[in-house]
Amino acid sequence: MQTVDVGELSVSAYRKVAPDWIVEPLLAVAERLRGARVIHLSATPYGGGVSELLRSAVPLYNDLGVRATWKIINGDPAFFTVTKKLHNALQGGTEPITEADIRLYEETSRRNAEQLSADPDFAGCDFVFVHDPQPAAVLSFSDFRGGKSVWRCHIDTSQPAPGAWDYLGKFVEGYDATVFTMAGFVPPTLSAERADIICPAIDPLSPKNMSLDDRTAHAVLNWIGIEPDRPLVTQVSRLDPWKDPLGVIEAYRLVRPEVPGLQLALVGSMALDDPEGWDVYRRISDASRTDPDIHVFTNLTGVGNVEVNAFQRFSSVMIQKSIREGFGLVVSEALWKGTPIVAGRTGGIPLQVADDAGGLLVDSTDGCATALLELLGDPARSAALAASGRERVRRHFLLPRLLLDELTLLDGLAHGDPPGSLMTRSDHRDPVCGLTTPPGPGTPTAVRDGHGYRFCSHRCRSAFLDEAS
Numbered sequence: 454m455q456t457v458d459v460g461e462l463s464v465s466a467y468r469k470v471a472p473d474w475i476v477e478p479l480l481a482v483a484e485r486l487r488g489a490r491v492i493h494l495s496a497t498p499y500g501g502g503v504s505e506l507l508r509s510a511v512p513l514y515n516d517l518g519v520r521a522t523w524k525i526i527n528g529d530p531a532f533f534t535v536t537k538k539l540h541n542a543l544q545g546g547t548e549p550i551t552e553a554d555i556r557l558y559e560e561t562s563r564r565n566a567e568q569l570s571a572d573p574d575f576a577g578c579d580f581v582f583v584h585d586p587q588p589a590a591v592l593s594f595s596d597f598r599g600g601k602s603v604w605r606c607h608i609d610t611s612q613p614a615p616g617a618w619d620y621l622g623k624f625v626e627g628y629d630a631t632v633f634t635m636a637g638f639v640p641p642t643l644s645a646e647r648a649d650i651i652c653p654a655i656d657p658l659s660p661k662n663m664s665l666d667d668r669t670a671h672a673v674l675n676w677i678g679i680e681p682d683r684p685l686v687t688q689v690s691r692l693d694p695w696k697d698p699l700g701v702i703e704a705y706r707l708v709r710p711e712v713p714g715l716q717l718a719l720v721g722s723m724a725l726d727d728p729e730g731w732d733v734y735r736r737i738s739d740a741s742r743t744d745p746d747i748h749v750f751t752n753l754t755g756v757g758n759v760e761v762n763a764f765q766r767f768s769s770v771m772i773q774k775s776i777r778e779g780f781g782l783v784v785s786e787a788l789w790k791g792t793p794i795v796a797g798r799t800g801g802i803p804l805q806v807a808d809d810a811g812g813l814l815v816d817s818t819d820g821c822a823t824a825l826l827e828l829l830g831d832p833a834r835s836a837a838l839a840a841s842g843r844e845r846v847r848r849h850f851l852l853p854r855l856l857l858d859e860l861t862l863l864d865g866l867a868h869g870d871p872p873g874s875l876m877t878r879s880d881h882r883d884p885v886c887g888l889t890t891p892p893g894p895g896t897p898t899a900v901r902d903g904h905g906y907r908f909c910s911h912r913c914r915s916a917f918l919d920e921a922s
């Protein structure tokens with residue numbers, strides 16, 4: 454089983470960017486876990502949010518004294534076609550999972566379990582963190598004993614296709630803890646009390662998110678064929694139908710006549726575990742062929758972290774027109790660079806783009822076009838939204854907060870807390886939405902506005918709207 458090589462990072466570097474009320478308790482909980490051994494198991498070392506997270510989180514676990522490694526399951530293209538089908542079905546897709554799919558999924562999981570059981574890091578491991586559906590069945594075929602297991606779901610499983618969760622849930626039930634991005638994602642048949650809620654986060658110091666001066670960003674974009682002096686809107690995401698790249702092209706076409714010189718960049722990555730990417734790539738290439746101002750880039754044509762950084766920094770407005778979304782790290786990435794965003798009102802996106810921070814939430818292609826026109830035509834408003842969005846990311850969506858939540862979860866498991874008690878175990882979390890909150894007087898409580906909407910103290914109205922008059 455492949456172990457991913459990661460670099461070395463130091464938590465002390467994050468003191469300058471993340472709030473103290475996150476870093477201090479992080480150091481304290483890490484101390485209690487010093488020497489513990491953790492394996493993170495996922496499906497791909499590149500492409501998509503999970504690999505983005507683990508690449509920075511794993512070295513930081515080690516810097517904090519928790520001995521972590523990151524391993525990748527093995528699977529052939531047929532296996533990853535099945536797991537993408539399962540991923541889609543869990544997000545509500547309609548393509549059926551067949552008996553043959555299940556056989557292939559379980560055979561591959563069994564083979565991975567054998568490899569994991571033979572891996573020297575596995576023997577005596579204290580915690581195994583399994584990410585997403587692709588490796589979810591592996592542990593149940595392994596001889597993991599003595600340690601605690603966590604299944605970490607990064608996708609929206611609130612409305613799975615009939616049968617999809619019934620199947621995967623059998624494996625998930627065997628874990629000591631399950632973690633979802635939002636309470637709303639916990640599938641109907643999994644007891645909500647058994648689930649813990651943790652939002653992902655971005656690494657502010659990674660090559661993708663570190664500060665990049667204007668001249669360098671300018672030069673990087675110029676080099677790949679963008680004219681930096683003309684307005685630019687960009688979507689960065691895996692080439693996945695749930696990210697609606699064709700809808701982005703349509704919205705751009707509606708906006709283009711009103712904004713002279715507008716360029717659109719679609720920056721998409723191909724992930725090892727996402728065979729649908731090529732099909733989507735063909736469709737967006739066909740749809741954009743006749744317009745030289747639509748630029749399509751991928752990681753296979755040299756658009757890597759620094760280029761994505763330049764796009765997110767230099768675009769007039771970023772777009773994330775997702776139809777379904779787990780969290781959408783790209784949203785926080787854009788906001789962290791001070792760029793406003795127009796984004797689909799789905800999944801974890803409204804956590805990041807609140808009513809008055811970050812940008813505008815949309816529900817349709819027309820809505821996307823209107824929102825783009827609003828922001829492109831009002832630089833002062835865009836700048837104000839971007840500034841409040843960056844502060845929101847600083848408080849809630851930087852890596853030290855994610856580490857604090859994960860280590861608090863592991864600490865609780867090590868001490869026999871039942872699954873689902875993270876919220877009560879941490880004093881740094883809002884009791885309604887679970888987002889981080891500074892200690893001290895004025896503990897936040899839910900509030901209502903004049904229309905009867907219920908907000909958490911962070912004004913996560915869209916995400917936590919549970920009563921509307």
Ligand code: UDP
Nearest residue numbers: 501502505689690691720721722781782783
């Ligand atoms: N990404 C990238 N290059 C691309 C497209 C995406 O580096 O061409 C990165 C993006 O910057 C983000 C991650 O892939 O860090 C996508 O994570 P997100 O949570 O937005 O979506 P997911 O792919 O996990 O559904």
